[in-house]
Amino acid sequence: MGHNAPDKGERNDVKNRLMVALDVPGQDDAITMAQRLAGNVGWFKIGLRLFVASGPELVRKILQTHHVFLDLKFHDIPNTVAEAIVSAGNLGVHMTNIHAAGGPEMMRAAAHAANDFPNMKLIAVTVLTSDPMPPAKARETAVQRAEQSQKAGLDGVVCSVHEVAAIKQACGDDFLTVTPGIRWGNQSTDDQQRIADPAAAISAGADYLVVGRPILRADDPATAAREAVAMMSASTPPIAIRQ
Ligand code: C5P
Numbered sequence: 404m405g406h407n408a409p410d411k412g413e414r415n416d417v418k419n420r421l422m423v424a425l426d427v428p429g430q431d432d433a434i435t436m437a438q439r440l441a442g443n444v445g446w447f448k449i450g451l452r453l454f455v456a457s458g459p460e461l462v463r464k465i466l467q468t469h470h471v472f473l474d475l476k477f478h479d480i481p482n483t484v485a486e487a488i489v490s491a492g493n494l495g496v497h498m499t500n501i502h503a504a505g506g507p508e509m510m511r512a513a514a515h516a517a518n519d520f521p522n523m524k525l526i527a528v529t530v531l532t533s534d535p536m537p538p539a540k541a542r543e544t545a546v547q548r549a550e551q552s553q554k555a556g557l558d559g560v561v562c563s564v565h566e567v568a569a570i571k572q573a574c575g576d577d578f579l580t581v582t583p584g585i586r587w588g589n590q591s592t593d594d595q596q597r598i599a600d601p602a603a604a605i606s607a608g609a610d611y612l613v614v615g616r617p618i619l620r621a622d623d624p625a626t627a628a629r630e631a632v633a634m635m636s637a638s639t640p641p642i643a644i645r646q
Contacts, residue, residue, distance in 0.1 A: 413445075414610065416445070417605075417632055417635045417636045418443060418444055418445050418632045419445030419446070419470075420445070420605075420609075420610065420611050420612060420635065421443075421444045421445065421446065421601075421611075421612055421614065421628065421631055421632055421635065422444070422445075422446035422447065422448045422472055422581070422611050422612065422613045422614070423436075423440055423444050423446070423447055423448065423614055423615070423618055423619075423628065424447075424448040424450060424474070424583070424613055424614065424615030424619075425437065425447050425448065425449055425450075425453050425465075425619075426450055426452055426453065426615045426616070426619065427452070427453060427619065428452070428453075428456060429453070429456045429457050430456070430457040430460075430461045430464075433449075433453055433457065433461055433465070434461075434464065436619065436624065437465055437468070437469070439624050439625055440618070440624055440625055440628050441468060441469075443625055443628040443629055443632065444469070444628055444632075445469065445470055446469060446470040446471070446472055446497075446498075446611070447465050447469050447470075447471055447472070448471075448472040448474050448613055448615075449461070449462055449465065449471060449472070449473055449474065450474040450475070451474075451475060451476075454473070454475060459494055462494055462495075462496060463494070463495070466494075466495055466496070470497040470498070471495075471496045471497055471498075472496070472497065472498040472499070472500075472581075472611075472613075473491050473494070473496040473498070473499040473500075474499075474500055475487070475491075475499065475500070476500055476501065476502050476528050477499075477500070477501040477502065477505075477513070478501065478502035478504065478505045478509075479505070479509075480509070481508050481509045481511075481512035481513075482512065484501055484505065484509050484512060484513050484516075485512040485513055485515065485516040486516070488501075488513050488516040488517050488520075488525065489516050489519070491520075491523065492516070492517065492519060492520030492523050495522075496523060497522060497523055497524065498523065498524040498525075498526065498581075499517075499523060499524075499525060499526075500525070500526045500527060500528055500561060501513050501525070501527055501528070501557075502527065502528050503527035503528060503529055503548035503549075503551060503552050503560070504528075504548070507551055507554070507555055510527060510551065510552060510555035510556075510557060511555045511556065513525060513555075513557070514555050514556030514557050515556070517557075518556075524558040524559065524579060525557050525558055526552075526557060526558055526559040526560055526561055526579060526581055527548065527549075527552040527557050527559075527560050527561070528560070528561045529544065529545035529548040529549055529552075529560050529561060529562045529566070529570075530544050530545050530548070530562070530563075530566075532562075532563045532582075532583050532584035532595050532596060532597050532598075533594045533595055533596055534596065535596055538565060538597065541563070541565070541566065541597060542565065542566050542569050545560070545562045545563075545566040545569070545570060546566065546569050546570055546573050548560065549562070549570040549573060549574050549578070550573055550574060553574045553578055558578070558579050559578050559579025559580060559581060559610070560578075560579070560580060560581070561581045561582070561583065561613075562580055562581075562582060563582060563583075563584045563597035563598075563599070564582045564584065564585075564597070564598075564599035564603055564604045564607050564609055565597050565599065565607075566580075566597075567580045567582060567604075567607040567608050567609050568607055568608060568641070571608050571641075576608070579610045579611070580608065580609050580610050580611075581609070581610065581611040581612075581613060582599075582604050582607075582609040582611070582612055582613065583595070583613040583614075583615070584596070584597050584598045584599065585598065585599065585600065585601055585604060585612050585613065585614045585617065585631070586598045586599075586600065586617060587600040587601060587617065587630070587631070587634060590616075590617050591616075593616055600634060601614075601631045601632075601634040601635045601638070602634045602635065602637060602638035603638075604635070604638075605635050605638035605639075605640055606638045606639055606640065606641065607641070608640060608641045612631070612635065614628075614631055617631075618631070
């Protein structure tokens with residue numbers, strides 16, 4: 404671990420493809436949860452709730468032991484977004500994101516700013532996994548936004564497992580797909596609409612899986628994380644992207 408860019412070799416260890424969303428109220432809960440899960444996951448995702456509460460100081464702490472995906476979904480005028488990307492790069496996070504709905508000019512400005520930070524991947528949100536749009540429409544929109552993101556110079560997208568294969572077909576295997584909406588067993592879907600289990604995500608070709616509540620709310624989060632990793636390990640990736 405540390406500050407190197409995540410690469411394909413690192414992803415051979417499947418736990419380095421699991422990102423746990425630290426959607427907890429503040430720094431103390433975040434550190435406690437990170438310690439409980441340490442060794443079972445390679446990444447933590449820091450999103451709006453935690454970043455608004457605890458900010459860059461907490462990000463730096465988590466970066467001492469894990470890769471960090473700073474999930475703030477920037478969506479503003481091109482210059483403001485580009486400046487936010489520079490701030491994320493200076494913080495040392497390994498991945499951050501913007502909304503593809505912000506348009507091509509904003510995405511190009513963000514990608515240009517990210518060029519100065521080769522250890523940081525920049526990805527775009529296509530269609531939120533909570534969006535109730537019909538699956539076929541979601542897939543079509545996600546592919547369009549993925550193509551626009553790639554053209555603008557981004558490294559990949561956030562999408563549901565159900566859109567991964569179509570996006571890989573349109574943009575190629577090296578274009579990253581990061582998939583939230585992961586549920587298994589009898590877990591509640593909560594507000595997610597387009598869900599899939601960890602094995603299905605790997606066999607669809609997802610590069611990284613984002614899991615929040617199924618791990619955070621489990622009686623034993625470390626056991627739940629190991630369960631997810633075991634399902635990921637038992638699954639077979641599509642032939643085209645086996646390493
Ligand atoms: O608790 P759950 O597993 O549903 O958490 C999913 C996480 O992924 C949340 O932190 C949410 O903000 C994030 N996310 C998402 N859909 C997107 C992008 C991010 O659910 N399109």
